[in-house]
Amino acid sequence: MHTDPAAHPPIDAGFSLDAFHRGRFHLVQPVGGHRSGLDAMLLAAALPTDFSGHAADLGAGAGAAGLAVLSRCPQARITLVERDPAMLDCARRTLSLSHNRPLAERATLIDADVALTGPARSAAGLTDAGFDFALMNPPFNDGADRATPDPLRRSAHVMEDGLFEAWIRTAAAIVRPGGGLALIARPESLGGVLAALGRRFGGARIVLVHPSADQKAIRFVLRASKGSRARLAFVPALVLNDAAGPLPRTQALSNGAAALFDD
Amino acid sequence: MHTDPAAHPPIDAGFSLDAFHRGRFHLVQPVGGHRSGLDAMLLAAALPTDFSGHAADLGAGAGAAGLAVLSRCPQARITLVERDPAMLDCARRTLSLSHNRPLAERATLIDADVALTGPARSAAGLTDAGFDFALMNPPFNDGADRATPDPLRRSAHVMEDGLFEAWIRTAAAIVRPGGGLALIARPESLGGVLAALGRRFGGARIVLVHPSADQKAIRFVLRASKGSRARLAFVPALVLNDAAGPLPRTQALSNGAAALFDD
Numbered sequence: 001m002h003t004d005p006a007a008h009p010p011i012d013a014g015f016s017l018d019a020f021h022r023g024r025f026h027l028v029q030p031v032g033g034h035r036s037g038l039d040a041m042l043l044a045a046a047l048p049t050d051f052s053g054h055a056a057d058l059g060a061g062a063g064a065a066g067l068a069v070l071s072r073c074p075q076a077r078i079t080l081v082e083r084d085p086a087m088l089d090c091a092r093r094t095l096s097l098s099h100n101r102p103l104a105e106r107a108t109l110i111d112a113d114v115a116l117t118g119p120a121r122s123a124a125g126l127t128d129a130g131f132d133f134a135l136m137n138p139p140f141n142d143g144a145d146r147a148t149p150d151p152l153r154r155s156a157h158v159m160e161d162g163l164f165e166a167w168i169r170t171a172a173a174i175v176r177p178g179g180g181l182a183l184i185a186r187p188e189s190l191g192g193v194l195a196a197l198g199r200r201f202g203g204a205r206i207v208l209v210h211p212s213a214d215q216k217a218i219r220f221v222l223r224a225s226k227g228s229r230a231r232l233a234f235v236p237a238l239v240l241n242d243a244a245g246p247l248p249r250t251q252a253l254s255n256g257a258a259a260l261f262d263d
Numbered sequence: 264m265h266t267d268p269a270a271h272p273p274i275d276a277g278f279s280l281d282a283f284h285r286g287r288f289h290l291v292q293p294v295g296g297h298r299s300g301l302d303a304m305l306l307a308a309a310l311p312t313d314f315s316g317h318a319a320d321l322g323a324g325a326g327a328a329g330l331a332v333l334s335r336c337p338q339a340r341i342t343l344v345e346r347d348p349a350m351l352d353c354a355r356r357t358l359s360l361s362h363n364r365p366l367a368e369r370a371t372l373i374d375a376d377v378a379l380t381g382p383a384r385s386a387a388g389l390t391d392a393g394f395d396f397a398l399m400n401p402p403f404n405d406g407a408d409r410a411t412p413d414p415l416r417r418s419a420h421v422m423e424d425g426l427f428e429a430w431i432r433t434a435a436a437i438v439r440p441g442g443g444l445a446l447i448a449r450p451e452s453l454g455g456v457l458a459a460l461g462r463r464f465g466g467a468r469i470v471l472v473h474p475s476a477d478q479k480a481i482r483f484v485l486r487a488s489k490g491s492r493a494r495l496a497f498v499p500a501l502v503l504n505d506a507a508g509p510l511p512r513t514q515a516l517s518n519g520a521a522a523l524f525d526d
Contacts, residue, residue, distance in 0.1 A: 191458065232454065233450060233451075
């Protein structure tokens with residue numbers, strides 16, 4: 001039935017095929033490895049709905065956030081940047097799915113370490129001031145993740161000293177003046193993120209993500225502008241669930257039907 | 264009628280007498296200068312209700328937060344630290360009000376700059392590891408405040424480079440290991456505050472304060488422990504008002520009838 005095997009790579013026992021944005025795109029993901037979900041959808045929802053430029057998804061994994069940007073923003077282009085061979089394989093399979101072809105035509109995949117600097121970074125395709133926006137869901141870990149025996153999952157969650165500094169340094173280099181940055185991270189990383197933003201990015205808007213109204217935040221999503229001197233602001237928090245399950249706004253954000261920030 | 268004039272200083276045209284905690288204590292405040300209100304009450308509400316140690320109110324002004332701690336915590340003692348002569352005068356008048364005497368018996372006033380270091384700081388009465396807790400509502404400014412012509416008000420709101428570093432350095436010096444820090448500040452100061460906390464204080468809990476559910480935060484209140492390695496956490500935000508006015512929790516916090524953090 002498959003006339004073009006290259007465009008229909010087998011989804012064998014090591015992979016799963018997962019639908020996002022109510023089936024508007026699919027991801028090939030490793031079974032048992034780091035799996036994308038709501039984090040990637042919230043990150044993609046941080047871009048302006050009318051974004052029509054060229055964005056870089058730094059540490060793209062299987063491409064969840066990047067494809068979600070393409071799904072939300074019909075004029076956007078994306079460059080997915082990933083260094084992990086297993087995730088690169090997933091991203092390649094994802095982009096070659098016939099179902100994803102309308103989005104994949106606006107996507108490019110780069111095999112590169114986000115922490116590259118100078119000429120090596122440019123040579124990898126991360127051109128200085130070559131992008132309008134950078135988004136990132138940097139690898140992080142916590143006690144629960146460290147306990148998991150799965151090497152791939154552990155690898156995706158290893159937090160390195162200076163990771164935010166290195167990744168945000170790259171974002172500041174590749175984004176044009178006035179361009180944007182969006183990232184999602186754990187609350188305990190906020191100090192390191194704000195230190196790395198420094199004077200590179202300003203006008204940060206932050207939304208805290210709480211599982212329910214009476215629980216502490218588990219994530220924050222931040223959007224900032226390169227070179228802005230505007231003040232940091234915390235917009236009203238996002239509460240994901242009530243006793244009945246995901247709230248309508250959570251579902252809309254997860255499905256690409258809402259923006260996280262007013263523009 | 265006044266048998267002890269020193270204990271009943273005149274509240275002349277330059278001052279007002281303001282009730283707090285439903286009249287449990289009063290403050291002598293300068294008319295037209297920096298005036299304490301909800302910020303000081305929220306700061307005092309950040310201490311554990313069962314706090315029974317010796318706290319230092321750094322930059323105490325007329326004593327609002329410090330007296331609110333004494334009002335909430337019947338076993339607590341407080342040292343008010345202030346360098347501004349006009350505010351020191353108000354604090355002295357406040358402590359000498361007969362109405363405040365039950366609280367004032369647990370209060371000490373120190374004329375000192377919070378930014379003092381080394382032997383000068385100790386000589387002023389800010390003894391290394393001499394306190395169980397430090398609280399601070401550091402002077403800050405914003406565009407609106409800069410526009411005010413009142414010199415006293417302007418003085419109270421001048422933000423100096425490194426202020427948080429200097430004040431938190433003092434807090435770390437004077438608080439015993441395991442002791443606490445509470446502060447209230449504007450959201451745009453969070454990066455500087457987290458940098459100053461560094462490894463001095465950990466286990467920070469932060470509550471963002473929003474005027475209403477759909478407005479951005481105007482303050483944050485933070486509590487941390489000296490030497491803790493626990494992670495920063497954002498507890499659910501405090502929303503002050505709905506369309507009908509202050510919410511019950513706002514009133515309870517303002518009146519000393521509630522704690523800001525679970526303990």
